[in-house]
Amino acid sequence: MAGLSNFSSNYDSSSHSSYVRVNGKIRAREVRVIGSDGKQVGILSLNDALAMARNIGVDLVEIAPEANPPVCKLIDFGKYRYEQAKKEKEAKKHQHASKMKEIQLSATIDQHDFNVKLQHAIDFLCDEMKVRVVLRFRGREMAHKEIGFSVMNKFISALAPYAKPDNKPTLIGKGIITTLTPLPRNKRAKNPVAVEGEKSQPASPTTIKSEDAPEQKNDETPSFPVSDSQEGFVNNPFSDLK
Numbered sequence: 001m002a003g004l005s006n007f008s009s010n011y012d013s014s015s016h017s018s019y020v021r022v023n024g025k026i027r028a029r030e031v032r033v034i035g036s037d038g039k040q041v042g043i044l045s046l047n048d049a050l051a052m053a054r055n056i057g058v059d060l061v062e063i064a065p066e067a068n069p070p071v072c073k074l075i076d077f078g079k080y081r082y083e084q085a086k087k088e089k090e091a092k093k094h095q096h097a098s099k100m101k102e103i104q105l106s107a108t109i110d111q112h113d114f115n116v117k118l119q120h121a122i123d124f125l126c127d128e129m130k131v132r133v134v135l136r137f138r139g140r141e142m143a144h145k146e147i148g149f150s151v152m153n154k155f156i157s158a159l160a161p162y163a164k165p166d167n168k169p170t171l172i173g174k175g176i177i178t179t180l181t182p183l184p185r186n187k188r189a190k191n192p193v194a195v196e197g198e199k200s201q202p203a204s205p206t207t208i209k210s211e212d213a214p215e216q217k218n219d220e221t222p223s224f225p226v227s228d229s230q231e232g233f234v235n236n237p238f239s240d241l242k
Helices: 046-056 077-097 111-126 139-158 192-200
Strands: 030-034 040-045 059-064 071-075 100-106 130-136 163-165 170-172 175-182
Touching: 030 046, 030 059, 040 046, 046 059, 046 071, 059 077, 071 077, 100 111, 100 139, 111 130, 111 139, 111 175, 111 192, 130 139, 139 175
Parallel strands: 030 071, 100 130
Antiparallel strands: 030 040, 059 071, 130 175, 163 175, 170 175
C-alpha cells in the first residue's frame, strides 16, 4: 500500500497501450482509485468508483490495467488525452534529436547546388536533427584535397548560426567527413525559408493593395551571405582532369 502512495505521479502512462478504458468500459470488479489531487483514495468496487467520479463530475480512467487491482484515476478524460498527447510530442522531439541526415558534397560543386544543399542542412538542423556532411573525391581529385577541405569549411562556416561541428573535418578514404549538431533553439538562427514565409503572409485579410503602391517582389529563394571566397570555382582545378 505504501509503495503505491505516489504511484500516479511516478507512473509513465506513455509506456502502456494507446487504448485506455474509461468509465463503463473498465472490466475489473475492484480498482485502486487515485484522486484528482494525486492522492490515493483506496481500493473500491467499480460501481463505487464510478459513483464517486459522477459525483465530482469527472471520469474514471484506467491508467495501469496490468496492476492488481487495476489503478484508475479520477480525472477529466479530455484533459487526460491532452496531457498524454503533450507527453508523446515531447518524447518524439527527443527521439527526433537523435536522428541524423546526410548531406553529400563534391569538390567541384557550383554555387547553386551549394545553396540547395545548404538549405537542406538548415531544414534538418532546425528540425532538431544532426547532419553528417560527406564530401567525396572522384578520380584524380584526391590530388587536390585542399580544395575539398576548402568547400567543407565553407559549408560549415555558412551553418555556424545553426549548428556546431562535433569534430574537425576528417579525411577518411576518398572523402572528408564531419558531423554537425544543432544549436539550442534560443541560440539558433531562424530558418530563412520560415522567415520568408512569414513576410509573404498578408498583414490582414481585409488589406487592399493600392494601385499607386509600388509593387513588391517576393523572392522565394532564400539568400545566404556569400563572401568573395564563396563565389564558386571560376577556374575549375579539375577541368583538365575530365
